[in-house]
Amino acid sequence: MSDTFERIRRVVVKIPRGKVMTYGDVARAAGLPGAARAVGYAMRALGRTVPWQRVLGRKNPRSAHITIVDARGKAEQRRLLEKEGVKFDPRGAVPLATFGWIPRLPKRLR
DNA sequence: GACATGACGTAAT
């Protein structure tokens, strides 16, 4: 397991129930700003050992809502999130203002 | 080591 994956894992496992983060935010919180792609790759590798369903994607820049990216596990992901209380709007998106979660970051990384 | 690919994000056009 690479050091990068370990850092990503440490962030993901802290996401509280009923909250979600974007790939980009996870990367930033892990000290890897801009490495959203690596987070996606890591999520696939980590699989069900972490609360993978709480990581969604920001479809458009500056968008206030995020959507499920993983096409293969999308149905299960949505079911798990709704069970935790996360609400999806008619377009299948989640409002960040309500369910988004940003962890406290070391000052160095902010 | 070069190159392509992928559960991504952002800025420019």
Next chain:
DNA sequence: TATTACGCCATGT
């Protein structure tokens, strides 16, 4: 709003 281009990181060929 849609498309394009590029940056980022790990893997596989």
